Amino acid sequence: MTQHPQDAASLHARHQAVLPSWLSLYYERPLELTHGEGRHVWDAEGNRYLDFFGGILTTMTAHALPEVTKAVSEQAGRIIHTSTLYLSRPMVDLAERIVALSGIPDARVFFTTSGTEANDAALLLATTHRRSNQVLAMRNSYHGRSFSTVGITGNQSWSPTSLSPLQTLYVHGGVRTRGPYAELGDRDYIAACVADLEDMLQQTAGGIAALIAEPVQGVGGFTMPPDGLYAAFREVLARHGILWISDEVQTGWGRTGDHFWGWQAHADNGPPDLLTFAKGIGNGMAIGGVVGRAEVMNSLTANSISTFGGSPVTMAAGLANLTYLLEHDLQGNARRVGGLLIERLRAVTAGLDVVREVRGRGLMIGVELVRPGTDERAPEAASLVVEAARERGLLVGKGGQGGASLRIAPPMTLTVAEAEEGAALLADALQAVQGMLAPS
Structure with a gap:
């Protein structure tokens, strides 16, 4: 009405x-x-x-996509909620599809309910695996609204507090046409950003856990570096044992057109150690997650569950949505x-x-x-x-x-x-x- x-x-x-x-x-x-x-x-x-x-x-994909609404309705008619304490066929089915698509060898998936929670989980995994609370992030970045993700957000408009459990160092490179290197050509721009990263690492005490970066900065206004920047960064990170987290909450699932994942524009040195996703995969249903190498994903020693992550209804929606996306190119x-x-x-x-x-x-x-x-x-x-x-x-x-x-x-x-x-x-x-x- x-x-x-x-x-x-x-x-x-x-x-x-x-x-x-x-x-x-x-x-x-x-x-x-x-x-x-x-x-x-x-x-x-x-x-x-x-x-x-x-x-x-x-x-x-689309508002009221029939394939997704049908999958949600049918699953809701069977069972809506179980939690991760029980085996879930829809969760395993979607995890298998994501592992295969991720490009990460021997990968594992943990489902959450949002991109914020996915990035929070990735930070927990990386800092635990590396035994360090130091994180590299990009200037002008955005990674969520939780206490930990606000602490690594490089966009002042979305970071309400300087208090954080993490020590964050911000790196140049995410905004191509502004900043101190904007007038350089792409090759020189990448070289300058890498030199800045190298200099920062030489002056940092202790080991850094990870670099987290959006291949295209979402809240930052859809800014991006030249292709190959994160591949060049990866060479430096690998020498120091630093993990690379690709925040694909907005860039994933083929939205950039040229690639299925944003990191693939920087793929000279292979996939990231951890990849976070959310938003589009559920087509409106609350799905997020992190996928990464088993060595890192299995590094938590304490018990953990997700009450709502991987719920049967959202997993059914994600499967139907992903299938539609792939079948219709x-x-x-x-x-x-x-x-x-x-x-x-x-x-x-x-x-x-x-x-x-x-x-x-x-x-x-x-x-x-x-x-x-x-x-x-x-x-x-x-x-x-x-x-x-x-x-x-x-x-x-x-x-x-x-x-x-x-x-x-x-x-x-x-x-x-x-x-x-x-x-x-x-x-x-x-x-x-x-x-x-x-x-x-």
């Missing part, structure tokens, strides 16, 4: 009365999304939107349609001073906004564009330093026609905002 605007305002007031102030909402008039189909969603007022954010990259679709969308966005924004850069890979696209006539990030412009796009029937996200970048990550079944429609809607929104920001 279609609701009136005052109903949304009432729900917003109730939200503010019982939920914490830091639980942020998009839009001046927050949306209540009630249902979706394919690449579209509807709000409680009956408005239809083209979804270019997919629940923060979580609706990976959604990685190939992300490469083809995503490449077209990036080209179209670069074309329609070429004359806009508010747009500094369109970057991305596959269906992970960032549009960095600046104050017209300057190179200063413009978070206010991003907020205005998000609002203007909504008014035109398009949902996009935002992120990056200070929230000055738009984040575009539609479901991976996106069609060419929908890509062209979305690019046109976003171009119109950007033009309107540039007009608002231009000096009078």
Whole structure:
């Protein structure tokens, strides 16, 4: 049933009365999304939107994908919950598929309910295995909202406390077009970042447990290093016995188009020691996990379980979703349609001073906004564009330093026609905002 605007305002007031102030909402008039189909969603007022954010990259294949909803319904009709204290056929089935796809030899999988929890588990495993609480992370990174993952997040906007059980050292390289090495060519850029890493390690007391890195920085605004950076880092890490954790929560499952995993753009020295995943694999169901070498995965000596990780219903959803993704070559679709969308966005924004850069890979696209006539990030412009796009029937996200970048990550079944429609809607929104920001 279609609701009136005052109903949304009432729900917003109730939200503010019982939920914490830091639980942020998009839009001046927050949306209540009630249902979706394919690449579209509807709000409680009956408005239809083209979804270019997919629940923060979580609706990976499509809204209301029949194969996933059927798998969830059928499993829920048998048994909803057991915990990891009992054998679970759906959990073993999905673990076998992920082990085979991971590229990691003799791998083991531990399922969680979120990417935050997956990265938390990876940090526990790495620091236990290496007997060290020192961790390398990338500047501008984001790895979750738990106490440990906040402590390794290199994006100030998402790190509310400096207190941490870990000693974190931040490395250059995740943001190609800003920072002290931005003007260098790719080869020299990688060499400079490696030299910085080597220098840091020479001045660090004790052994470092791991480097954790997103192949494409998600919350950071879909920034990425040149291909091969992490392969070059891996050579240095291997000499020191330091583990490599690839945070694939947003880049995994073929979303970048060119590769199934983000780490494969840096694959000269083989797969990571640990790989974390979440978001898209469940297509909205709460699935996360870490997969890694048995030597590292088996290093915990205390007992452990997961009450909700690996639940029969979420595992059934993950299996159905992964099967659909592979059988319909959604990685190939992300490469083809995503490449077209990036080209179209670069074309329609070429004359806009508010747009500094369109970057991305596959269906992970960032549009960095600046104050017209300057190179200063413009978070206010991003907020205005998000609002203007909504008014035109398009949902996009935002992120990056200070929230000055738009984040575009539609479901991976996106069609060419929908890509062209979305690019046109976003171009119109950007033009309107540039007009608002231009000096009078």
